[in-house]
Amino acid sequence: MEELGLADIEAFIAVARARGFRGAALQGNVSASALSAALRRLESRLGVRLLNRTTRSVTPTEAGQRLLDRLAPLIGDIGGALDSINAYRDSPTGTLRLNVPSIVARHVLPPIATRFLKAHPGITLDVITDDAFVDMLAAGCDAGIRYEERVERDMIAMPIGPRTQRFVAAASPSYLAERGRPAKPQDLVNHACIRHRFPSGVIAAWEFERRGKTVRIRPDGPLLASTIEMEVEAAVAGLGIIHTFEEFLQPQLESGALEPVLEDWCQGFTGPLLYYPSRTHMPAPLRAFVDFIRNEGTQQGDGEVRRTK
Incomplete structure (x- = not known):
């Protein structure tokens, strides 16, 4: 043969x-x-x-x-045998492949990646942006970043980036002048809302929380899209109310193109987690990244936790 x-x-x-x-x-x-x-x-x-x-x-x-x-x-x-040679180098080399959602790729990972790559010039960072729920290992990745409820079982997880984030609802001044400002989440059923479809096809309900009370709303509206740019543009143009990560709307909120609504119902949640299967036989680029993230979070007392459920 x-x-x-x-x-x-x-x-x-x-x-x-x-x-x-x-x-x-x-x-x-x-x-x-x-x-x-x-x-x-x-x-x-x-x-x-x-x-x-x-x-x-x-x-x-x-x-x-x-x-x-x-x-x-x-x-x-x-x-693993080839990667063991990294132990004889001053700085590890190789490729680190991460699977991350779009919010992390745009607003969480860039400054972290820049600092990490400057500290480890021999490493190539390969970032795959995917908002779907994926089997990180089957996708050929070394590690993933997801939010707590989406982290796979039996994985080691550690905080990366902001410790808390929140969703906000917002609309343009012109829309609010014409349609009024909702006073409670239930009012959204009488408003035009701009909704988001995930790659899986799921259109998630909008969740709001205040003083331990959670309200889930499935609103309707003129636009259903899978790209945040289109959704933000529609909100700025006055087509309806948008509900998404605060980071996606920050420029428009600061400029006044959008105004927050239902501010006392803004839902906060735990920030993203870096997760991976085990520290045993860990590839050198991943080991370097984990150590880097741990060192950055030392002052906040962050550590690894194995997810079991």
Whole structure:
């Protein structure tokens, strides 16, 4: 049998885990065509089909799944062996791949990433922005950042970025002049509201809280979108009330383009968490990042907690 290439094997594992060439290409920073060529070479050398491909999905064949089950741990051991060389360097090298939601990618991670990369010039930070609930490891990432209720079970988690955040509701002065200002969350059913759809298709209810009382509202309105830029623009234009992370609206609130409403009902919540599976055999770039975040949070007494439920 012709000698097998490690790169082709890694391409097969990436595509099989991502269940598609496009997803694997995005995670590995390579082209889908390059992955497809690698898989064709591997299947040709082995003389067996490894993946079933359709226009909608890519799934391992029985032979492909068996190969994946045997190879994945071996590839991990090879990566760990190569990564152990980092112990002999003054500063670790390699790639750290993080899966984070858009609010974190835009308003939490940038200053942290800048400080971290300046401290560790040999590390490449690969940030995948995804608002869906994902299996971080199956997506080929070293760690993820999510909010507490979305952190996967049996993961080690630690605070990163702001310790508390909140959602705010806001509308343009022109809208409020025309439609009035809601006095309580229940009033929103009589207002035009700008809603957000998550990648999963879920349209979340709006939650408000005051003195231990929580009110959930499912409002209606002229716009339903999956991009915050469109939603903010619509609110500024006077189309309705928006309800989202305060950070997304901060420039418009400061300029007066939007005015807060229901301020005494603003819901606060715990800030984001960095989470990962274990400190055992941790890749050097991830270890460096965890240590960096821990050191930054030392003054606030932050530490690791294993999520069990």
